[in-house]
Amino acid sequence: MPALTFDAVSMTFPDGTQALDALDLTLTPGELVTLVGPSGCGKTTALRLAAGLEQPSAGRVIRPGNDAVVSYVFQDPTLLEWRTALRNVELVGELRGRPKAQRRERAREALDAVGLAGFHDRHPRQLSGGMRMRVSLARSLVADPALALFDEPFGALDEITRLDLQTQLQHLVTERGLAGLFITHSVSEAVYLSHRVLVMAPRPGHVVAAVEIPWAHPRPAELRYTAEFAELSGHVSALLRQGMRDVA
Numbered sequence: 001m002p003a004l005t006f007d008a009v010s011m012t013f014p015d016g017t018q019a020l021d022a023l024d025l026t027l028t029p030g031e032l033v034t035l036v037g038p039s040g041c042g043k044t045t046a047l048r049l050a051a052g053l054e055q056p057s058a059g060r061v062i063r064p065g066n067d068a069v070v071s072y073v074f075q076d077p078t079l080l081e082w083r084t085a086l087r088n089v090e091l092v093g094e095l096r097g098r099p100k101a102q103r104r105e106r107a108r109e110a111l112d113a114v115g116l117a118g119f120h121d122r123h124p125r126q127l128s129g130g131m132r133m134r135v136s137l138a139r140s141l142v143a144d145p146a147l148a149l150f151d152e153p154f155g156a157l158d159e160i161t162r163l164d165l166q167t168q169l170q171h172l173v174t175e176r177g178l179a180g181l182f183i184t185h186s187v188s189e190a191v192y193l194s195h196r197v198l199v200m201a202p203r204p205g206h207v208v209a210a211v212e213i214p215w216a217h218p219r220p221a222e223l224r225y226t227a228e229f230a231e232l233s234g235h236v237s238a239l240l241r242q243g244m245r246d247v248a
C-alpha cells in the first residue's frame with residue numbers, strides 16, 4: 001500500500017493562479033522523495049495537498065487512512081517558548097491522552113535520538129537554531145507518523161548543522177520505515193537524502209524529471225564527497241536549469 005499517491009493532481013487557486021499541473025507521485029513506506037525546483041513551482045502547494053490542508057482542483061490525492069498520523073515539519077521550528085524541549089515534545093502524547101510516564105519516556109527517547117541528550121530541560125530561547133530544529137524533528141517523530149512532510153526544514157541552518165541533521169534524519173527515516181516528502185532548494189541535500197528526486201519547473205508547476213538515487217540507506221556522510229555523488233548532483237542541477245530555460 002502506498003503511503004501517498006498523487007494521481008494527475010492539478011491545483012488552480014480561486015484567483016486563477018495555476019500552481020500545479022497533472023502531478024503524479026507514489027510514495028511507499030520507507031521511501032524519501034524530494035521536490036526541487038525554482039521558487040513558485042508549486043512545491044509547498046504539493047505538500048499542503050499531501051497534508052490535506054488544500055483540496056486539488058483536479059485529480060486525486062490518496063492519503064494514509066484516518067488513524068495514520070501525518071506530520072509536518074516547517075523551516076520555522078514553531079516551538080512553544082514557555083515549555084522546555086522535553087515538554088514541547090511531550091505535547092504530542094498529552095494531546096493524545098497518553099499516561100504521563102509513557103509520554104515522558106517517549107519524548108526523552110525522541111530527544112536523545114536527535115542528539116539532544118542533556119538539553120531536555122532547556123527552553124527554546126536557550127537553544128541554538130539547529131537545536132530548535134532538532135526539537136521540532138523529535139516532536140514530529142514521536143507522533144509515529146506514517147507520512148512525514150518536510151518544508152525546507154534545514155534552510156535556515158549553518159552548513160555543518162545542516163549536514164549533521166541530514167544524516168540524522170536519514171537514519172531516523174530508515175529505522176522507522178516512514179514515508180517522507182521533502183522540499184529543498186539544495187540539490188546536494190536532495191541527492192543525499194532521497195530515494196527519488198522530482199525536478200520541477202513553474203508556470204504551472206510540473207515535474208520535468210524523476211531521478212532515482214541508487215545508494216542504499218542509511219548513507220554514510222562521506223558519500224557527499226565522492227565523484228559519483230558530484231556527478232549525480234550535476235545531473236540534477238542540469239535538469240533544473242533545463243526546466244527553467246524551457247519555461248523562460
Ligand SMILES: Nc1ncnc2c1ncn2[C@@H]1O[C@H](COP(=O)(O)OP(=O)(O)OP(=O)(O)O)[C@@H](O)[C@H]1O
Pocket residue numbers: 013014015017018019037038039040041042043044045046205
Ligand atoms: N493561496 C494561494 N492563492 C493564490 N496563489 C497561490 C496561493 N498559494 C500559492 N500560490 C501561488 O502558487 C504558485 C506556487 O506556490 P508555492 O508556494 O507552492 O511554490 P514553491 O515552489 O513552494 O515556492 P518557494 O520555493 O518560493 O517556497 C505560486 O505562483 C504562488 O504565488
